[in-house]
Amino acid sequence: MVVEPKAPIVEMRQITKTFGSTRALRGVDFTVLPGEIHALLGRNGAGKSTLVSCLSGIVAADSGRVRIGQADIIANGESYAAALRDEIAHVQQTPRLFDLLTVAENLFLENPAVRRRGWVSHRQMIARAAQVLETWGIEISPTALAGQLGAGTRQLLEIIKALNRGVPVMILDEPTAALSNAEKRVLFDHVRALKAQGVSFVYISHHLDEVFEIADTVTILRDGQTVTERAAVSSLDVETIADLMMGQKTQRSVREDFTDASAPPLLEARGLRLGKGTVDFQVRKGEIVALAGPVGSGKEDLAMILAGHKAPLGGRVFSPSGKLPVIGLVPTDRHASGYVGLLGVRENVTLGGLDLLSGGLGFIDRGREAAHVGDLARRTNVIAASLEQPVGQLSGGNQQKVVFARALCRDPQVIVALSPTRGVDVGAKEQLYGLLRDLAAKGMGVVVVSDEEDEISQLANRVVIVFEEEIVGELVGDYSMKDLILRMEGVA
Ligand SMILES: Nc1ncnc2c1ncn2[C@@H]1O[C@H](COP(=O)(O)OP(=O)(O)OP(=O)(O)O)[C@@H](O)[C@H]1O
Numbered sequence: 001m002v003v004e005p006k007a008p009i010v011e012m013r014q015i016t017k018t019f020g021s022t023r024a025l026r027g028v029d030f031t032v033l034p035g036e037i038h039a040l041l042g043r044n045g046a047g048k049s050t051l052v053s054c055l056s057g058i059v060a061a062d063s064g065r066v067r068i069g070q071a072d073i074i075a076n077g078e079s080y081a082a083a084l085r086d087e088i089a090h091v092q093q094t095p096r097l098f099d100l101l102t103v104a105e106n107l108f109l110e111n112p113a114v115r116r117r118g119w120v121s122h123r124q125m126i127a128r129a130a131q132v133l134e135t136w137g138i139e140i141s142p143t144a145l146a147g148q149l150g151a152g153t154r155q156l157l158e159i160i161k162a163l164n165r166g167v168p169v170m171i172l173d174e175p176t177a178a179l180s181n182a183e184k185r186v187l188f189d190h191v192r193a194l195k196a197q198g199v200s201f202v203y204i205s206h207h208l209d210e211v212f213e214i215a216d217t218v219t220i221l222r223d224g225q226t227v228t229e230r231a232a233v234s235s236l237d238v239e240t241i242a243d244l245m246m247g248q249k250t251q252r253s254v255r256e257d258f259t260d261a262s263a264p265p266l267l268e269a270r271g272l273r274l275g276k277g278t279v280d281f282q283v284r285k286g287e288i289v290a291l292a293g294p295v296g297s298g299k300e301d302l303a304m305i306l307a308g309h310k311a312p313l314g315g316r317v318f319s320p321s322g323k324l325p326v327i328g329l330v331p332t333d334r335h336a337s338g339y340v341g342l343l344g345v346r347e348n349v350t351l352g353g354l355d356l357l358s359g360g361l362g363f364i365d366r367g368r369e370a371a372h373v374g375d376l377a378r379r380t381n382v383i384a385a386s387l388e389q390p391v392g393q394l395s396g397g398n399q400q401k402v403v404f405a406r407a408l409c410r411d412p413q414v415i416v417a418l419s420p421t422r423g424v425d426v427g428a429k430e431q432l433y434g435l436l437r438d439l440a441a442k443g444m445g446v447v448v449v450s451d452e453e454d455e456i457s458q459l460a461n462r463v464v465i466v467f468e469e470e471i472v473g474e475l476v477g478d479y480s481m482k483d484l485i486l487r488m489e490g491v492a
């Protein structure tokens with residue numbers, strides 16, 4: 001008996017795409033089978049988002065051929081998104097919700113199910129939205145404005161909107177970047193259910209554990225070319241994938257301790273009220289402290305209060321030496337508050353310290369600015385065509401490096417970084433860890449909020465466990481990975 005192989009639902013052949021002088025894709029082939037979850041991997045800037053954007057037509061490929069189901073397109077640089085609308089849904093890396101529309105409107109405005117003879121039935125839309133929100137276990141009102149929601153809920157909504165379209169192929173570009181573990185579980189359940197119905201997924205992520213959990217097949221891009229095509233997930237391991245992505249062996253770094261225990265703390269918080277309980281906290285020169293704990297524990301709030309970006313319900317933040325230190329902030333949701341996409345690298349970085357670069361009359365000293373930004377961009381390893389390239393055009397990892405450069409613009413003594421390597425590839429992660437360690441070695445106090453055990457154990461000299469708005473535990477010095485996992489799971 002001959003087993004008929006399933007015909008692919010997606011076929012991309014010899015796709016090329018150039019942005020100015022950047023050759024983002026150089027003849028890429030990509031194939032997806034029906035009912036398959038296909039992970040598309042590669043380091044920052046490898047071309048993943050560009051490839052899937054060429055697939056959904058958001059970006060027009062320069063040349064090559066794209067087929068999805070019945071739609072067959074010969075790319076010639078012209079838009080073909082409309083021709084593919086019924087075949088594919090694409091959740092982009094950067095959130096695209098309409099802030100001023102309600103949850104229900106965002107979910108259904110583009111969905112034919114609520115339109116009757118050109119009219120949108122509002123009542124039906126709200127009822128349907130309430131139903132959908134319930135199956136996803138999201139407790140928000142269908143009439144809330146999207147702009148008022150937190151990053152995780154926004155991201156989920158965007159995904160739900162796409163998954164509801166009833167198309168055979170879905171692209172999820174780093175869908176879990178802003179999701180909690182619980183939200184991720186819900187997402188994966190829905191993805192698996194749709195897969196069982198024959199829906200195919202293209203799944204982009206820098207979290208290789210997710211890839212092993214959910215994907216069937218892996219394609220790896222490097223510098224706009226395919227280095228591994230359609231490998232079975234079961235034939236790979238994390239190290240192999242990392243090496244293929246980087247084109248060389250990747251080295252995991254280990255934590256170092258530069259804590260200056262003799263000097264007074266740089267920053268101290270006493271009797272801080274985040275909610276029910278109170279918190280005492282301090283960070284010393286050269287110390288890297290991680291705030292760990294479940295979503296909603298208050299660890300983000302604590303970080304934002306320390307950074308001076310949020311007011312506590314009570315208590316105070318001060319410096320034992322008198323003057324409050326300059327604090328640099330890497331915010332958690334870089335798309336919402338980390339950078340301005342239309343502005344260039346230079347302008348984004350100097351947003352972090354305009355006053356510092358101003359001359360006596362308040363004008364910015366251009367020469368000093370260029371030198372300072374150039375220096376920061378080098379230290380943070382930003383890769384861009386020039387310092388004027390809009391940050392919206394950079395790959396996710398480079399956007400995050402720009403956010404770091406901005407946080408460092410005013411020469412802070414303390415840096416507070418929330419989810420510092422979200423959306424960042426394994427190589428760039430090591431660079432950012434190296435940067436944070438460098439800063440600590442120079443005497444800076446570093447506060448990191450993280451959900452990733454690996455990250456914490458590679459960086460933090462001290463781990464503070466936050467639970468229900470209180471500090472419930474601490475690990476110092478030579479703690480093991482096992483100690484950390486037990487504490488983070490709330491076992492120990
Ligand atoms: N609109 C654009 N204008 C100019 N250059 C662009 C644009 N979009 C992408 N690029 C460039 O194309 C290359 C590939 O970028 P792409 O966003 O596809 O990478 P990626 O693999 O998705 O990376 P990441 O993991 O960081 O999201 C990068 O060099 C990027 O700077």
Ligand SMILES: [Mg+2]
Nearest residue numbers: 048049093396
């Ligand atoms: Mg991308």
